[in-house]
Amino acid sequence: MNCLVVDDNIIARTTLKQLVKQDKDLLLAGECDNAMDAYRRIIEEPVDLLLLDIEMEGMTGIELVKSLGDRHPIIIFTTSKKEYAAEAFELNVADYITKPVTPARFLQAIEKAREILRSRRQELKVEDDSFLFIRDSNIVRRLKMEEILYAEAMGDYVKLYTTEKFYSVHSSLKEVEGKLPESKFQRVHRSFIVQVGKIDTIEGGTLIINRKMVPVADTYRAALNKRLRIL
Structure with missing residues (x-):
């Protein structure tokens, strides 16, 4: 599960990054010290999970989630204030942690967050993994x-490449x-997903x-190498 840490406090970001690195199922995609940078990064390179502060200059964490619409990542708010909890949970976030964040x-x-991710993927997947329509x-x-050899995002379309041709479907890569x-x-880049067995x-x-x-983007290189079990 790729995650992005967003907090304007460097100590808070450091704490969260250390906690992320202790979980083998989590991959740190990066960090941002403000919501605007996080917005641009998520649009360019989507992530599964956002560890997000609320009170930040410019755009708040809540405003960031609203700006991303229905297709926002799974959200875990990490904040020093309790009074935003009701508004936060209206956005269907996974959790709301009051700082300091304990292990x-x-x-x-x-x-x-894992349970939500499993549920989302189950809803999107076809019942038979041997084909899709x-x-x-x-x-x-x-x-x-x-x-399918690999998939490539091209604007509002995704190209699905086979040995002989490709098909363009109106969809997001996510x-x-x-x-x-x-x-x-396996996703290997913000614009590419590959069938590992075809590499x-x-x-x-x-x-x-x-x-x-x-x-292959640096963000996904470690996950790919781990998947391939390179000797």
Whole structure:
């Protein structure tokens, strides 16, 4: 689960980063000291979880969540004030932690976030992981998972590449990711998801699938290496 830490207090950010690193299921995607930078980062490179302060200069944490709309990441608010709790939970956040954040309280909140993530993915996934249905022009077509080499975000569309051709579907990469089985696919860049079993080679920040080059972002490199069990 990729997470972004957003807090204008460097000590609070350091504490949260240390707690994130202690959980093997969490991957630190980065940190921001204000909500505006966090907004731009999330739009460019979506994350699963946001560890978010509320009272910050410029844009508050609550305003950030509202600006992201229904497709915001899972939110855990971490704040020194209790009075925002009612408003925060109206935004369907996972949890609301009052600082200082203790390890036990952090783990409790993360477990709630895991449950929400599992639920979201279950809602988006098809019942049979061997195929999915896509709308190709005016035709709804069944596409075998095994045929998909990788997916690439292109504006409001996602291209699904197979050995012989590609299909363009009107969707976000996040939505497509939710419909692809985690056992086979891995996000490697804000714009790319690959079928791990189709990777031929990896060199530096690039991997090769069917003679096509796909970039690997530093944010996802550790998770990919762990998945591949490189010797």
